Amino acid sequence: MTLLKKIVDWIDLRIGVREIVRKExxxxxxxxxxxxxxxMGSILLVAFALQVLSGILxxxxxxxxxxxxxxxxxxxxxxxxxxxxxxMFHAVGSNMMVLALLLxxxxxxxxxxxxxxxxxxxxxxxxxxxxxQGISxxxxxxxWSQLSxxxxxxxxxxxxxIPLIGPYLVEFLRGGVLVGPPTxxxxxxxxxxxxxxxxxxxxxxxxxxxxxTGVSTPPFGQPETPIPPPADSYRYEDxxxxxxxxxxxxxxxxxxxxxYLACFLAVLFFDPYLFFPKDAFIPANPFVTPAHxxxxxxxxxxxxxxKLFPNELIGLSLQGAAMTFLALLPFIDRGRQRHPLKRxxxxxxxxAGLLLWIGLGIWGHYS
Amino acid sequence: MRYREIIMANFMxxxxxxxxxxxxxxxxxxxxxxETAEIVCIQCHSGLPEIYSQPIRLWRGSxxxxxxxxxxxxxxxxxxxxxxxxxxxxxxLGVPQEPDIPAFCGRCHVGVMxxxxxxxxxxxxxxxxxxxxxxHGNHQVLKATLELINEKSCSRCHSYERARTIRAAMxxxxxxxxxxxxxxxxxxxxxxxxxxxxxxxFSLRNSFHSLFHNVNLxxxxxxxxxxxxxxxxIQAVLTEWDQAVQRRKIAGALAVSVMLLIALLAHLVxxxxx
Numbered sequence: 001m002t003l004l005k006k007i008v009d010w011i012d013l014r015i016g017v018r019e020i021v022r023k024e025x026x027x028x029x030x031x032x033x034x035x036x037x038x039x040m041g042s043i044l045l046v047a048f049a050l051q052v053l054s055g056i057l058x059x060x061x062x063x064x065x066x067x068x069x070x071x072x073x074x075x076x077x078x079x080x081x082x083x084x085x086x087x088m089f090h091a092v093g094s095n096m097m098v099l100a101l102l103l104x105x106x107x108x109x110x111x112x113x114x115x116x117x118x119x120x121x122x123x124x125x126x127x128x129x130x131x132x133q134g135i136s137x138x139x140x141x142x143x144w145s146q147l148s149x150x151x152x153x154x155x156x157x158x159x160x161x162i163p164l165i166g167p168y169l170v171e172f173l174r175g176g177v178l179v180g181p182p183t184x185x186x187x188x189x190x191x192x193x194x195x196x197x198x199x200x201x202x203x204x205x206x207x208x209x210x211x212x213t214g215v216s217t218p219p220f221g222q223p224e225t226p227i228p229p230p231a232d233s234y235r236y237e238d239x240x241x242x243x244x245x246x247x248x249x250x251x252x253x254x255x256x257x258x259x260y261l262a263c264f265l266a267v268l269f270f271d272p273y274l275f276f277p278k279d280a281f282i283p284a285n286p287f288v289t290p291a292h293x294x295x296x297x298x299x300x301x302x303x304x305x306x307k308l309f310p311n312e313l314i315g316l317s318l319q320g321a322a323m324t325f326l327a328l329l330p331f332i333d334r335g336r337q338r339h340p341l342k343r344x345x346x347x348x349x350x351x352a353g354l355l356l357w358i359g360l361g362i363w364g365h366y367s
Numbered sequence: 368m369r370y371r372e373i374i375m376a377n378f379m380x381x382x383x384x385x386x387x388x389x390x391x392x393x394x395x396x397x398x399x400x401x402e403t404a405e406i407v408c409i410q411c412h413s414g415l416p417e418i419y420s421q422p423i424r425l426w427r428g429s430x431x432x433x434x435x436x437x438x439x440x441x442x443x444x445x446x447x448x449x450x451x452x453x454x455x456x457x458x459x460l461g462v463p464q465e466p467d468i469p470a471f472c473g474r475c476h477v478g479v480m481x482x483x484x485x486x487x488x489x490x491x492x493x494x495x496x497x498x499x500x501x502x503h504g505n506h507q508v509l510k511a512t513l514e515l516i517n518e519k520s521c522s523r524c525h526s527y528e529r530a531r532t533i534r535a536a537m538x539x540x541x542x543x544x545x546x547x548x549x550x551x552x553x554x555x556x557x558x559x560x561x562x563x564x565x566x567x568x569f570s571l572r573n574s575f576h577s578l579f580h581n582v583n584l585x586x587x588x589x590x591x592x593x594x595x596x597x598x599x600x601i602q603a604v605l606t607e608w609d610q611a612v613q614r615r616k617i618a619g620a621l622a623v624s625v626m627l628l629i630a631l632l633a634h635l636v637x638x639x640x641x
Contacts, residue, residue: 078560084615243640251637255630262626269619273557281558288435 021246029242030249033221037111038249039256040104041210046257047097048203052196054090062142064188066181069144070283088272094136095275096264098298101132109329109350112338113216116230119330121213124206126327131199136296138191141184147277149284150293152187153179161312178286214238219338227336294365301357304364406446408438425506441471468498478577486580497524511576513541533587537578540591543598544572550605559608564601571597 012018030038061080063072076083105125108114114122141152156179159169175182214237243249267274275297279290295303302319309315325332333346340347412423426432431440439446444459446452453459463471469492473480483489488497501523502515509515516534518527547568555561575594578587 074558074560077558084558248637248640251633251640255633255637258626258630258633262623262630265619265622265626269616269622276558278556281556 025246025250026244028245029239030215030245031217031222031239031242033218034215034243034249034252035218035221036252036256037103037107038215038218039253040100040107042253043100043257043260044097044104045203047093047100047260048199051090051093051097054086054093055192055196057086058090059192064142064184066144066184066284069142069184073143073145085268088268092268092272092275093264094139095296095298096260096267098132098136098296100260101129102298105129106354110340111216111219112340112343112346114330115333115336115338116330117235118209118213118216121206121209122330123327124202124209128199128202128206130323131195131202133298135191135195135199136298138187138195140296141179141187142191143280144184144284145280146282146284146288146290147279147293149179149286150279150290151295152183154293155295156183158306158312158316161316163313180286212236219340230336297361297365300362300364301360304360304367307364307367406437406439407449407452408442408444408446411449411452422506425504429504429506429508430510431508440475465498466493468500472499478573479580482577482580487582488580511579513537513579516579529582529584532584533582536584536587537575537591540575540595540598543595543602544568544575547598547601547605550602554605554608564604567597567601 008017058076061072061076061083063069073087076087078084080086108122108125137152137155141148156170156173159173160166162169171177173183173186174180175186216237217239277294279293294300305319306312306315309318335343337343340350409423412419414420426438431437437446438444442460442462443457444452444454445457448457451457453461460471469480469483469489483499484492490496492498502520503509503511513534516530518531521527521530551561551564551568555565571594574590578590581587581590
């Protein structure tokens with residue numbers, strides 16, 4: 001009997017660890033036609049964990065004070081051992097996480113996995129998407145660069161378009177009439193405490209819902225079977241005869257995560273400034289407005305949409321309506337068919353929506 | 368049915384917050400960033416006949432405009448009050464007389480004025496010698512570079528021969544200065560802390576520019592050699608930074624390779640479970 005076995009036996013005797021492994025890993029069966037897109041959730045978990053880790057390391061040297069923030073970031077980049085790596089890891093990682101999140105949502109949409117009984121999974125995922133956008137925006141201000149300062153000025157200014165409460169809301173967001181030290185304090189608290197906690201809670205809820213509903217069967221890659229009628233009571237979707245999560249799908253997860261990290265590290269080491277315009281390394285100056293302030297790539301479509309409308313309120317309302325529609329999609333699209341090719345209207349809207357988003361983004365970039 | 372209605376009502380309540388959340392998230396048009404209000408000098412002079420509006424047009428293409436040095440910074444007056452913009456009691460100086468030009472510019476360019484006054488040009492001030500604006504222009508003030516020493520400009524007053532020799536002696540240093548500045552800017556764009564080196568470069572450039580008013584070839588050569596030596600020290604630091612960037616790329620290639628290897632291994636092991 002090896003030492004390891006002795007330790008496992010000792011733990012098993014007390015908390016039944018073998019039963020957990022059997023139930024949650026080797027005995028946890030997944031659909032036989034499961035595909036690589038199902039790994040996006042695991043990739044996102046790893047990405048979020050890496051962001052938390054690199055964020056904590058940055059907190060050691062970062063100073064959330066308008067007079068010192070830029071200098072502290074510069075110190076991290078230039079003087080702290082491997083500080084450049086940690087800072088760029090965090091900054092590039094946020095962009096990669098948003099990309100992975102978008103791909104996750106697109107695959108869920110395409111495979112119709114948001115449909116009954118997984119409406120709550122979609123909703124929690126959608127809220128997570130909004131929170132990730134929020135954490136990205138609040139993190140944008142922290143380096144206190146020209147880009148940070150003016151992007152936040154423009155972003156918070158959007159709220160002024162809301163009738164009646166607009167000006168008050170802007171002041172509330174900024175902690176004053178203009179973006180300044182109080183804004184940095186607020187955004188710092190949101191970025192390092194409030195939003196990460198909310199994200200962690202929502203991830204917990206998302207995983208809980210996944211655990212309760214069971215993994216959805218992909219609508220393709222297996223012989224066609226009749227669509228079962230909707231259950232009128234709670235039913236866990238199990239997959240008898242499926243593949244075990246461990247080791248089979250865990251290895252697929254590992255492969256996907258390693259591929260994601262390879263792409264991430266390639267950007268990090270070979271083109272880390274892909275997401276940084278030149279104003280990102282100039283200290284904030286409230287008296288000098290840079291010529292062209294552009295948002296992050298994932299906000300470019302929103303940015304361009306707002307530019308297209310002469311009235312900012314119309315642009316904002318339209319985007320709010322689109323987001324609300326997307327969030328409530330499982331309650332609107334109630335058909336039971338999930339195969340994208342058997343949902344031509346959905347597929348056409350999906351492709352058109354995606355092309356519109358990309359098109360607006362490219363337009364916004366070059367406008 | 369009632370249960371579903373309650374759930375839906377709760378969802379709707381929750382999602383009525385989305386537009387509010389969106390507002391905080393969306394980044395919008397740069398058009399909102401208003402241009403700095405123009406000073407009254409520009410507002411008035413732009414609409415006046417050519418003789419009065421030309422200075423505005425020339426100034427827009429100057430190194431002064433590039434660095435936010437506006438009319439009142441040289442001519443004084445109140446740029447916010449049209450009625451008193453040209454009131455001497457608000458510090459308006461107007462156009463200086465020719466002998467007063469070096470002192471006029473020298474309020475900011477103290478060291479340059481000193482160099483000029485000590486030079487052959489400065490010693491001829493008031494006796495037909497050139498002032499600052501003779502070479503640098505008065506509103507379209509150009510950045511001080513070696514290009515200002517040229518046959519067309521110098522030949523207006525004297526032979527170009529001596530100036531040509533001095534310019535040739537300084538050409539190499541100028542090239543080194545420009546190259547160093549370009550490299551420094553490249554590093555600045557990627558977040559490197561260039562502050563210290565920029566200050567050194569600024570100081571060296573000032574020393575170099577002070578030679579522009581010197582007509583002693585031996586002094587020019589000696590000073591240019593000293594400046595080149597200092598510039599090469601800055602270049603050496605930049606070369607070290609370049610090497611660090613290369614080392615990071617090698618480490619990156621290794622890290623990416625390890626990840627690809629893990630992906631391949633996971634894929635192959637997974638196949639064994641088929």
